[in-house]
Amino acid sequence: MIRKIQFKENSKFTKIIIKNKYIDFYLTKLIKSKRKIYCLVDSKLRYITKKHMNKKNFIAIFVNCGENIKNINTYNQLSNKLLSENIDRESILVAIGGGTLGDLSGFIASTILRGIDFKLIPTTLLSQVDSSIGGKNGINSSFGKNLIGTFYHPSEVIIDANILKTLPKREIKSGYAEIIKHSLIKDLKFFNWLEKNFIELIKLNVRILEKAILRSLMIKLWYVKKDQYEKLSNENSRAMLNFGHTIGHSLETYYKYKSKLNHGEAISIGMITESIISNKLGYLNDNNLNLIINHFKKAKLKIYDKNISKHEIFRNIVKDKKNTFNSINIVLIKKIGKPFFKRNLKIEQIKNILKKI
Numbered sequence: 001m002i003r004k005i006q007f008k009e010n011s012k013f014t015k016i017i018i019k020n021k022y023i024d025f026y027l028t029k030l031i032k033s034k035r036k037i038y039c040l041v042d043s044k045l046r047y048i049t050k051k052h053m054n055k056k057n058f059i060a061i062f063v064n065c066g067e068n069i070k071n072i073n074t075y076n077q078l079s080n081k082l083l084s085e086n087i088d089r090e091s092i093l094v095a096i097g098g099g100t101l102g103d104l105s106g107f108i109a110s111t112i113l114r115g116i117d118f119k120l121i122p123t124t125l126l127s128q129v130d131s132s133i134g135g136k137n138g139i140n141s142s143f144g145k146n147l148i149g150t151f152y153h154p155s156e157v158i159i160d161a162n163i164l165k166t167l168p169k170r171e172i173k174s175g176y177a178e179i180i181k182h183s184l185i186k187d188l189k190f191f192n193w194l195e196k197n198f199i200e201l202i203k204l205n206v207r208i209l210e211k212a213i214l215r216s217l218m219i220k221l222w223y224v225k226k227d228q229y230e231k232l233s234n235e236n237s238r239a240m241l242n243f244g245h246t247i248g249h250s251l252e253t254y255y256k257y258k259s260k261l262n263h264g265e266a267i268s269i270g271m272i273t274e275s276i277i278s279n280k281l282g283y284l285n286d287n288n289l290n291l292i293i294n295h296f297k298k299a300k301l302k303i304y305d306k307n308i309s310k311h312e313i314f315r316n317i318v319k320d321k322k323n324t325f326n327s328i329n330i331v332l333i334k335k336i337g338k339p340f341f342k343r344n345l346k347i348e349q350i351k352n353i354l355k356k357i
């Protein structure tokens with residue numbers, strides 16, 4: 001599949017290209033443009049930039065990636081490195097890596113010299129179907145995930161499914177969790193399609209994979225276009241993309257962003273828990289809840305964490321960005337494909353439900 005999608009935000013265009021085995025050709029073309037290219041690269045993907053290292057206008061900086069790079073110290077260290085290498089306002093910053101590197105690089109690109117051209121080459125399934133689109137970037141704080149960041153769109157996003165062939169199964173399933181989320185918040189037909197095709201998808205069948213990536217991106221884009229800055233408070237709000245994330249982020253903060261749970265695993269547990277909350281509050285019927293739980297079980301996604309009702313988890317839920325004052329605002333679902341924003345839930349109501357899971 002070769003697909004080009006272009007969208008405009010604040011008079012700035014983002015071009016998304018989905019094309020198999022395209023990265024090398026793309027990088028070569030970019031370097032030929034003679035602009036200075038600064039590449040932040042996940043050190044596991046060093047091989048991608050190897051043949052370009054001798055080019056005068058190309059500098060690659062390798063980063064050992066994982067959730068722990070999304071912090072102010074790494075931000076500082078990489079910005080200093082770029083400045084010491086004379087990055088200027090005409091330079092291009094390219095990130096080649098997963099969502100952690102993408103989030104950190106986007107934040108650097110938006111702040112260094114008050115913002116420079118930014119291009120993203122996402123290399124995990126999660127980043128290809130989700131984090132590379134939408135313009136959100138950021139770093140974590142000890143107060144919670146992604147609490148410091150900006151909205152800043154890359155000018156190009158290059159999605160090459162072939163790069164996923166070295167990705168560990170655990171990370172593929174992590175990305176699959178965001179794909180299934182997109183079906184749950186928008187598209188029953190897509191959910192049913194995933195029921196039929198998820199085994200081939202997880203085996204990285206390129207035809208199935210590219211279809212799922214494209215549909216996922218289109219769902220995300222639909223929400224982003226409706227509500228770029230997350231201002232709406234109805235079912236078209238970009239906040240719907242946070243389904244599973246109130247609980248998921250609380251778990252990630254609880255585990256201090258260590259590898260015990262990756263992002264996809266945390267939000268898998270989050271989606272099941274938030275579906276159970278939707279069901280207990282009378283919004284989601286048993287049949288839909290069982291369909292969701294059964295699919296997660298078949299795909300071997302995590303559905304439960306033994307610390308889910310710990311005091312610290314509730315404390316983290318209260319700190320979520322979506323809340324106002326002391327009441328909880330959370331995305332719940334009425335049925336597969338129909339999410340909504342539930343306002344003013346009391347933490348006690350959530351506690352009572354979680355304690356019985």
Ligand SMILES: NC(=O)c1ccc[n+]([C@@H]2O[C@H](COP(=O)([O-])OP(=O)(O)OC[C@H]3O[C@@H](n4cnc5c(N)ncnc54)[C@H](O)[C@@H]3O)[C@@H](O)[C@H]2O)c1
Pocket residue numbers: 042044045064065066067070097098099100101103123124125126127130131132133134135136137145146163164165166167168171174262263264
């Ligand atoms: N900005 C957004 O809108 C948005 C949306 C969803 C998630 N996120 C963020 O994305 C992050 C998670 O991203 P992620 O799951 O990509 O994590 P990640 O960047 O840590 O990548 C996961 C692991 O895969 C390795 N890796 C990357 N590409 C590889 C490849 N091709 N082959 C082999 N190994 C490879 C990495 O080194 C890392 O060990 C979280 O911080 C989450 O908050 C952001």
Ligand SMILES: [Zn+2]
Pocket residue numbers: 130178245263267
């Ligand atoms: Zn997510």
